[in-house]
Amino acid sequence: MILKRIKIIPVLFLLPSLLFLGVFVYIPLIQNFYNSFFDFSVFSQSKEFVGFKHFIELFNDKVIVIALINNIKYAVISVIFQVFFALVLASILEDRLFRKFAPALRVIYFIPVMVSISVIALLFSFIYNPQMGLLNSFLELIHLEELAKPWLGNAETAIYSVIAMSQWQSIGFITMLFIVAIQKIPKELYEAAEIDGAGKVRNFFSITVPQVKETMFVNVLITVTGSILVFNEPYILTNGGPGVSSMTLSVHMYQLGFFKDNMGYASAVATLIFMLSAIFAITQIRISGTGKDD
Amino acid sequence: MTLVNVDKSVSAVKESPFSKFKSRWKAKLTVSGGLIYLGLLLFAFIILYPLYWMFISSFKSYDEIYNNVWSLPQVWHFENYTTAWSKGISSYFVNSLFVTISTIILVVLIGSMAAFVLSRYRTKWIDIALIFMIGGLMMNPQVALIPLFEILSWANLINTHWALILSYVAFRLPLTIILIRAFFLSVPKELEESAIIDGCSEIGIYLRIYLPLSIPILITAVVLTAYFAWNEFMFATVFIDSTDLKTIPSGLMSFKDALRTDWGVLLAGMVIATIPMIILLIVLQKYLVRGLSEGSVKG
Numbered sequence: 001m002i003l004k005r006i007k008i009i010p011v012l013f014l015l016p017s018l019l020f021l022g023v024f025v026y027i028p029l030i031q032n033f034y035n036s037f038f039d040f041s042v043f044s045q046s047k048e049f050v051g052f053k054h055f056i057e058l059f060n061d062k063v064i065v066i067a068l069i070n071n072i073k074y075a076v077i078s079v080i081f082q083v084f085f086a087l088v089l090a091s092i093l094e095d096r097l098f099r100k101f102a103p104a105l106r107v108i109y110f111i112p113v114m115v116s117i118s119v120i121a122l123l124f125s126f127i128y129n130p131q132m133g134l135l136n137s138f139l140e141l142i143h144l145e146e147l148a149k150p151w152l153g154n155a156e157t158a159i160y161s162v163i164a165m166s167q168w169q170s171i172g173f174i175t176m177l178f179i180v181a182i183q184k185i186p187k188e189l190y191e192a193a194e195i196d197g198a199g200k201v202r203n204f205f206s207i208t209v210p211q212v213k214e215t216m217f218v219n220v221l222i223t224v225t226g227s228i229l230v231f232n233e234p235y236i237l238t239n240g241g242p243g244v245s246s247m248t249l250s251v252h253m254y255q256l257g258f259f260k261d262n263m264g265y266a267s268a269v270a271t272l273i274f275m276l277s278a279i280f281a282i283t284q285i286r287i288s289g290t291g292k293d294d
Numbered sequence: 295m296t297l298v299n300v301d302k303s304v305s306a307v308k309e310s311p312f313s314k315f316k317s318r319w320k321a322k323l324t325v326s327g328g329l330i331y332l333g334l335l336l337f338a339f340i341i342l343y344p345l346y347w348m349f350i351s352s353f354k355s356y357d358e359i360y361n362n363v364w365s366l367p368q369v370w371h372f373e374n375y376t377t378a379w380s381k382g383i384s385s386y387f388v389n390s391l392f393v394t395i396s397t398i399i400l401v402v403l404i405g406s407m408a409a410f411v412l413s414r415y416r417t418k419w420i421d422i423a424l425i426f427m428i429g430g431l432m433m434n435p436q437v438a439l440i441p442l443f444e445i446l447s448w449a450n451l452i453n454t455h456w457a458l459i460l461s462y463v464a465f466r467l468p469l470t471i472i473l474i475r476a477f478f479l480s481v482p483k484e485l486e487e488s489a490i491i492d493g494c495s496e497i498g499i500y501l502r503i504y505l506p507l508s509i510p511i512l513i514t515a516v517v518l519t520a521y522f523a524w525n526e527f528m529f530a531t532v533f534i535d536s537t538d539l540k541t542i543p544s545g546l547m548s549f550k551d552a553l554r555t556d557w558g559v560l561l562a563g564m565v566i567a568t569i570p571m572i573i574l575l576i577v578l579q580k581y582l583v584r585g586l587s588e589g590s591v592k593g
Contacts, residue, residue, distance in 0.1 A: 009411070009497065010411040010420070013407040014407075014408050014411050014423055016404040016408070017404050017405065017407070017408035017427065018423065020404065020460070020463055020464045020467055021427065021430050021468070023445070023464070024438070024442065024445070024460060024463075024465070025433045025438065025465065026430075026433075027441070028433075028445065029437065029438065029441075031441035031444070031445075032437055032438070032440065035440065035441065089337075092330060092334065097327055098330075098334070105338055107576075108342060109337070109338070111341065111342075111345065111572065111575065112345075114521070114571040114572060114574065114575045115345075115568050115571065115572075116524065116525040116542065116543050116567055116568065116571070117525060117527050118527055118542075118544070118546045118547060119348075119546065119564045119567050119568055123344055123348050123564065126348075126351075126557075127344060131360070132359065132361075132363055134344070134363060137364070168340070168341070168344075229434050231436055231528055232527045253440075254439070257440050258532065263440055267441075270436065270440060273436055273437055274433075274434075274437040277432075277434055281432040281434075285428060285432070
């Protein structure tokens with residue numbers, strides 16, 4: 001009797017989670033692979049098997065190359081600003097010199113993280129606006145009018161403008177992760193270094209960096225994965241334009257599927273995105289030891 | 295005179311190990327420290343100014359936003375807020391509230407139940423279940439977009455709030471389960487042993503011991519889920535077509551299209567959409583930071 005009860009409860013308690021993950025996470029994943037081998041439209045139920053056609057298409061699609069390059073630019077710039085700059089920022093904020101103002105600054109830097117991406121993107125469309133935009137008006141104010149341009153309407157600057165907005169929003173997030181990691185470093189390490197007369201820069205490189213190495217690695221992974229998946233920012237600000245100059249893989253996938261009604265090929269692009277991001281996600285899960293017992 | 299001297303020497307002795315460093319720091323503060331301060335303040339300004347501008351401009355008319363970008367409003371158009379609220383933001387707000395609260399309830403309930411089992415039992419099957427849950431972290435909404443659209447259409451759920459709620463719950467469960475399970479593992483075994491002796495059932499142990507002891511981590515899970523569900527954009531845009539059902543992130547886009555150049559009202563809508571999350575940040579900062587750093591997954 002007791003044995004039976006113990007066996008039923010775990011099943012009952014696990015079932016809802018297993019169902020949710022099965023139906024809305026794992027089945028879509030499998031179905032996406034399956035869909036990649038078919039031609040179909042949003043509106044019709046019938047699917048036509050086309051074999052590897054869509055995967056071959058991937059290699060001949062020039063937009064994929066542009067998108068991939070943009071995703072890589074996103075990743076590189078984000079790692080520089082969100083990981084390296086954020087680490088420096090976090091260690092400055094944790095220095096006792098700035099103890100008085102650090103709590104307030106921490107909250108200020110974190111505010112954009114809380115703001116919805118659609119609000120931020122709309123706000124930055126005001127900042128980048130070619131006529132009344134804050135950025136161009138500011139350049140005019142400091143007599144650098146010649147630098148003013150239609151930031152989002154120019155194929156050269158569009159993707160960088162989108163990336164810049166992401167940095168503005170996300171630096172505070174990574175900084176906070178580093179602050180938590182730095183607070184876990186034993187204070188004795190710094191005290192010992194002080195007695196040895198080590199300077200702050202030296203402390204940063206010989207104590208802080210080695211001690212937060214793991215967090216740093218995780219943060220690089222988060223940032224790179226985020227850059228491979230990035231959808232909201234380019235979709236709202238430029239929708240991949242002008243032309244396809246600020247296209248990213250996810251925006252390309254969305255447009256192929258829901259605007260060009262080429263669901264099969266869009267699924268193949270999604271498969272590519274999955275493969276790229278899964279490599280980083282698996283590494284992250286392994287490193288952070290999620291699910292370990294301690 | 296002598297007393298003062300003694301006093302001084304006492305304080306000097308007290309400070310002696312550090313006084314040297316202190317004075318050196320003071321010297322540094324004047325040069326590099328000052329520059330760093332300036333940098334920190336400049337960065338704070340870059341973060342805050344656009345938000346300040348959004349707030350101030352939300353009281354302006356279109357002409358003023360266009361012609362006097364920097365100035366304060368000459369006439370404060372408080373009615374921008376009532377216009378924004380009545381022209382659509384109120385329904386987006388209510389929709390967001392419904393979707394967010396439903397998601398929170400389901401995620402925390404279902405997630406804590408699974409975490410309870412996953413933390414208390416060790417069998418081969420439980421291990422497989424745990425890997426199944428953690429594996430969910432690998433998946434991302436972008437890849438699931440098209441198949442989910444198919445599944446939800448097939449179930450006739452497209453263009454309903456359930457399309458969002460069910461997808462949000464599924465994608466938040468892995469992280470929530472991991473967070474809560476890690477906390478449950480630290481619950482002392484003696485407590486449940488005595489409960490079993492007292493005749494407490496499994497469900498009783500879950501309800502009376504594990505849940506009450508885990509309030510902090512449950513709040514963290516609530517805050518993280520709220521943050522995700524309130525701000526989620528892609529599913530909200532693709533799965534919901536009818537303006538009446540849209541949540542704030544996707545609703546703001548149709549709001550913008552409908553208003554055309556009524557920028558003051560649009561900005562007022564943006565401010566309204568932002569306020570709940572800023573309140574969340576200020577009130578529950580501790581839980582939010584803890585969750586974000588333990589979860590380490592971008593929203």
